Amino acid sequence: MSTAITAVQPQVMPAKHYLNDNYGIRSWLLTKDHKRIAVLYLISITFFFFIGGLFAAMIRLELLTPAGDLFQSDTYNKLFTMHGINMIFFFLIPSVPAVLGNFVLPIMVGAKDLAFPKINLMSWYLYIGGALFSLATMVSGGVDTGWTFYTPLSSGFVRTHVILMAVGILIVGFSSIFTGLNFIVTVHRMRCPGMTWGRLPLFVWSNYAASLIMVLGTPVLAITLILLALERGFHIGIFDPALGGDPVLFQHMFWFYSHPAVYIMILPGMGVISEIITCFSRKRVFGYFFVAFSSIAIAVFGFVVWAHHMFVAGVSVYSAMVFSLLSFAVAIPSAVKVFNWTATMYKGEVSFETPMLYAIGFIGLFTIGGLTGLFLAALGTDVHIHDTYFVIAHFHYVMVGGMVMAYIGGLHFWWPKMTGRTYPEGWAKLAALITFIGFNLTFFPQFILGYLGMPRRYHSYPEEFQVLNVLSSAGASVLAVGFILPLIYLLWSMRYGEVAGPNPWKATGLEWETSSPPPTHNFEMTPVVTTEPYAYGDEEGTVVP
Amino acid sequence: MQFKLPLFPEQASKIAPQVDALYLFLVLVTTFFSLLVALLILFFAIKYKKAPGRKAEQIHGSTLLEIIWTVIPLGISMVIFLWGAAVYFHIERPPANAMQVYGVGKQWMWKFEYPGGQREINSLHVPTGRPVKITLISQDVIHDLFIPAFRVKNDVLPSRYTSVWFEATQPGTYHLFCSQYCGTKHSGMIGEVTVMKPEEFESWLESGKAEGSMAANGEKLFQQFGCTTCHRPDSGARGPNLEGLYGRPVRLQDDRVIVADDNYIRESILNPNAKIVSGFQPIMPTFQGVVSEEGLLQIIAYIKSMGEQQGQPLNNRSTPTQIRDSEVPNIQQQMKQNSKQKPSGKQP
Ligand SMILES: [Cu+2]
Ligand SMILES: [Cu+2]
Numbered sequence: 001m002s003t004a005i006t007a008v009q010p011q012v013m014p015a016k017h018y019l020n021d022n023y024g025i026r027s028w029l030l031t032k033d034h035k036r037i038a039v040l041y042l043i044s045i046t047f048f049f050f051i052g053g054l055f056a057a058m059i060r061l062e063l064l065t066p067a068g069d070l071f072q073s074d075t076y077n078k079l080f081t082m083h084g085i086n087m088i089f090f091f092l093i094p095s096v097p098a099v100l101g102n103f104v105l106p107i108m109v110g111a112k113d114l115a116f117p118k119i120n121l122m123s124w125y126l127y128i129g130g131a132l133f134s135l136a137t138m139v140s141g142g143v144d145t146g147w148t149f150y151t152p153l154s155s156g157f158v159r160t161h162v163i164l165m166a167v168g169i170l171i172v173g174f175s176s177i178f179t180g181l182n183f184i185v186t187v188h189r190m191r192c193p194g195m196t197w198g199r200l201p202l203f204v205w206s207n208y209a210a211s212l213i214m215v216l217g218t219p220v221l222a223i224t225l226i227l228l229a230l231e232r233g234f235h236i237g238i239f240d241p242a243l244g245g246d247p248v249l250f251q252h253m254f255w256f257y258s259h260p261a262v263y264i265m266i267l268p269g270m271g272v273i274s275e276i277i278t279c280f281s282r283k284r285v286f287g288y289f290f291v292a293f294s295s296i297a298i299a300v301f302g303f304v305v306w307a308h309h310m311f312v313a314g315v316s317v318y319s320a321m322v323f324s325l326l327s328f329a330v331a332i333p334s335a336v337k338v339f340n341w342t343a344t345m346y347k348g349e350v351s352f353e354t355p356m357l358y359a360i361g362f363i364g365l366f367t368i369g370g371l372t373g374l375f376l377a378a379l380g381t382d383v384h385i386h387d388t389y390f391v392i393a394h395f396h397y398v399m400v401g402g403m404v405m406a407y408i409g410g411l412h413f414w415w416p417k418m419t420g421r422t423y424p425e426g427w428a429k430l431a432a433l434i435t436f437i438g439f440n441l442t443f444f445p446q447f448i449l450g451y452l453g454m455p456r457r458y459h460s461y462p463e464e465f466q467v468l469n470v471l472s473s474a475g476a477s478v479l480a481v482g483f484i485l486p487l488i489y490l491l492w493s494m495r496y497g498e499v500a501g502p503n504p505w506k507a508t509g510l511e512w513e514t515s516s517p518p519p520t521h522n523f524e525m526t527p528v529v530t531t532e533p534y535a536y537g538d539e540e541g542t543v544v545p
Numbered sequence: 546m547q548f549k550l551p552l553f554p555e556q557a558s559k560i561a562p563q564v565d566a567l568y569l570f571l572v573l574v575t576t577f578f579s580l581l582v583a584l585l586i587l588f589f590a591i592k593y594k595k596a597p598g599r600k601a602e603q604i605h606g607s608t609l610l611e612i613i614w615t616v617i618p619l620g621i622s623m624v625i626f627l628w629g630a631a632v633y634f635h636i637e638r639p640p641a642n643a644m645q646v647y648g649v650g651k652q653w654m655w656k657f658e659y660p661g662g663q664r665e666i667n668s669l670h671v672p673t674g675r676p677v678k679i680t681l682i683s684q685d686v687i688h689d690l691f692i693p694a695f696r697v698k699n700d701v702l703p704s705r706y707t708s709v710w711f712e713a714t715q716p717g718t719y720h721l722f723c724s725q726y727c728g729t730k731h732s733g734m735i736g737e738v739t740v741m742k743p744e745e746f747e748s749w750l751e752s753g754k755a756e757g758s759m760a761a762n763g764e765k766l767f768q769q770f771g772c773t774t775c776h777r778p779d780s781g782a783r784g785p786n787l788e789g790l791y792g793r794p795v796r797l798q799d800d801r802v803i804v805a806d807d808n809y810i811r812e813s814i815l816n817p818n819a820k821i822v823s824g825f826q827p828i829m830p831t832f833q834g835v836v837s838e839e840g841l842l843q844i845i846a847y848i849k850s851m852g853e854q855q856g857q858p859l860n861n862r863s864t865p866t867q868i869r870d871s872e873v874p875n876i877q878q879q880m881k882q883n884s885k886q887k888p889s890g891k892q893p
Contacts, residue, residue, distance in 0.1 A: 144728070284605060286605075288606065321630050338582060347601060349593065378571065378629030380636065384564055460732050
């Protein structure tokens with residue numbers, strides 16, 4: 001374990017690490033090092049994040065005025081479709097697992113690499129393959145089905161490149177299946193001596209849970225998209241009633257994947273939060289077992305709530321009741337997590353470095369996002385707010401307020417580990433604040449809009465909704481600043497940042513026991529774990545006050 | 546820009562206050578827990594801010610607390626669940642005496658028809674103080690009829706009938722939206738609901754009188770499409786007599802018993818072989834693509850009216866296929882034998 005003595009001396013970069021081990025484009029594109037693959041993912045998903053953000057900006061611009069005056073209806077429809085597809089499949093799903101997970105998960109369990117390094121590289125190539133299809137679709141005119149691809153609209157009516165896009169998503173789906181598989185096997189087989197299941201960091205637990213969903217859920221999405229393509233391309237009647245199909249069947253299949261996908265997105269983020277909160281409270285996590293187990297509970301329950309997206313799609317009242325009940329059940333483990341994180345701060349030594357600011361922001365926004373989920377799980381209110389802006393606000397609180405905050409927080413937290421240098425703390429705090437304010441200004445008004453009855457995916461809207469829409473658009477421009485700032489100063493820090501040293505946060509966990517950046521094989525010697533996770537306080541004795 | 550900032554849509558139906566009450570309760574719960582978490586974090590952040598000389602106290606957790614914060618949210622969510630389900634049952638189940646209106650959605654307009662034959666486009670007139678049930682079907686993709694002031698919505702499917710019902714309370718005009726994304730002009734698929742006092746509504750209906758009622762138009766179609774060649778009340782008919790069919794149980798070839806509702810009749814016409822009536826041959830041709838959705842609604846209205854006009858008691862039914870629930874056990878055997886023979890008119 002690193003001691004306080006190293007902290008006082010000026011830090012020096014290690015002579016040899018994964019970044020300078022090898023040079024040249026080949027050494028990157030053919031790398032089997034999980035850390036380099038994580039960096040490849042980081043670059044690619046950042047690209048898609050900003051493309052998706054650009055679409056969002058255009059949507060908010062259009063909605064400044066009630067009339068649909070900036071874009072044509074078809075263009076607007078493509079904008080929100082491409083925004084959703086890019087953000088979900090090409091940013092959110094890979095974000096924490098493929099970037100942060102890829103980088104730190106093997107180190108956290110004390111392994112040299114993931115179980116299947118070549119498959120890991122292939123995952124990235126699959127991602128890029130899918131991404132190229134997505135880009136091809138965008139360049140050749142986009143799609144306008146909504147990211148949900150509801151039939152028979154998508155299979156028989158729209159005239160855009162649905163199949164091309166579906167193939168792109170199909171391919172990127174395999175990338176996440178392989179990542180999930182790799183994580184599961186790594187956690188089972190690659191733990192170093194002493195790293196028992198009960199000592200796994202919570203980040204590993206939550207990525208493990210998310211991996212289970214990726215492996216079990218994503219194939220269903222693949223099947224659904226293939227059936228969709230078959231119907232669209234060959235007029236095989238599956239979903240279109242004119243061909244003898246059932247349009248609601250599509251929704252069942254689609255949400256059977258896409259609801260659990262919500263947890264693929266949020267679970268790894270929750271893991272990040274557990275790491276950050278403990279570190280900046282200098283305390284063991286409160287209720288380790290409950291936090292770890294709730295991840296598994298979420299993964300399991302997450303598979304049996306899909307029809308809560310269909311309460312007004314003609315399902316029977318009794319099945320609606322069952323799915324409503326189960327949806328309430330899945331909310332409980334999330335609540336347990338929030339309470340445990342809060343309790344972790346109790347009697348800690350709390351400090352407010354940037355990652356902690358994001359983590360606290362996460363807890364607040366995720367709590368609101370989660371609680372507004374109850375409005376949608378409750379049958380009586382769901383009828384009114386289903387498919388309105390209330391839903392948009394709800395899932396952006398979870399996905400952006402929750403997941404994106406966790407991702408950016410985690411990126412700051414492990415940035416010194418990834419690059420060996422620290423980011424400028426002042427700028428980073430400012431960006432966190434701007435993001436928080438901009439986010440709430442953008443999405444809070446949408447709850448009200450939704451209850452007032454503004455349907456989602458509306459290109460033009462009645463005049464009385466304008467004030468709230470203008471507020472939301474104003475917020476979006478603030479939010480954009482909050483996202484662009486980190487891009488600038490993080491890039492800057494790669495060259496000019498202070499050298500971080502192996503453990504700038506004095507955090508526990510194996511990833512902080514190796515140098516920053518880590519050597520290609522992560523550790524000089526295979527580590528042996530002798531303590532429980534988050535053993536804060538143990539090392540504290542050496543600190544001179 | 547209009548500087549209005551309402552927080553609630555108007556309450557113009559009987560169910561609206563109930564939905565709003567549940568909503569307010571949820572707002573309360575959400576505010577309480579969000580504030581609780583936020584204040585705790587704020588409090589801990591200030592109280593336990595890192596300070597020289599003070600060390601974190603290592604606490605592993607507390608099973609009691611875990612139980613408490615599992616059970617209390619679970620309890621509260623069960624209350625919300627039950628409350629929500631109760632309201633939903635109300636929203637989803639139209640009363641039997643509801644006034645019928647028929648709605649057809651297509652890219653990108655709404656068409657409504659009243660039993661008297663009055664028609665409207667993107668506009669709907671309803672009286673106060675009387676339950677109204679709109680039976681809905683789509684001609685193409687999935688749409689969704691949403692009336693925020695009434696707090697009701699339902700998807701409009703191309704494959705089967707769904708419905709929305711409400712009892713309007715406040716005269717006025719309200720938004721009617723399509724809230725399921727349906728292609729290019731989704732946001733243009735909007736209209737107005739006009740709620741009128743009952744007397745005004747009656748005179749509005751009167752003024753809009755069309756050539757014939759839906760049932761009368763349905764009868765015309767019934768002749769025109771040659772349904773009468775097979776569906777006749779006499780004994781030589783090749784198809785079952787449809788008088789009094791509506792709302793009655795029907796025995797199928799595979800011995801299932803199904804209630805003849807709108808969806809069953811629609812399916813019988815578009816996909817006759819999906820459910821074969823016991824005792825008959827699958828000879829009915831499909832009318833898929835031949836009859837329009839409006840036409841189907843009219844034919845159904847006609848079939849519905851056939852029973853009403855005659856007011857026939859059930860045992861006078863001239864086919865062996867429609868049965869009363871109470872008859873099911875004792876005629877089971879008999880039915881089986883019958884189904885082996887060719888259908889033959891009246892049953893003893
Ligand atoms: Cu869901
Ligand atoms: Cu629509």
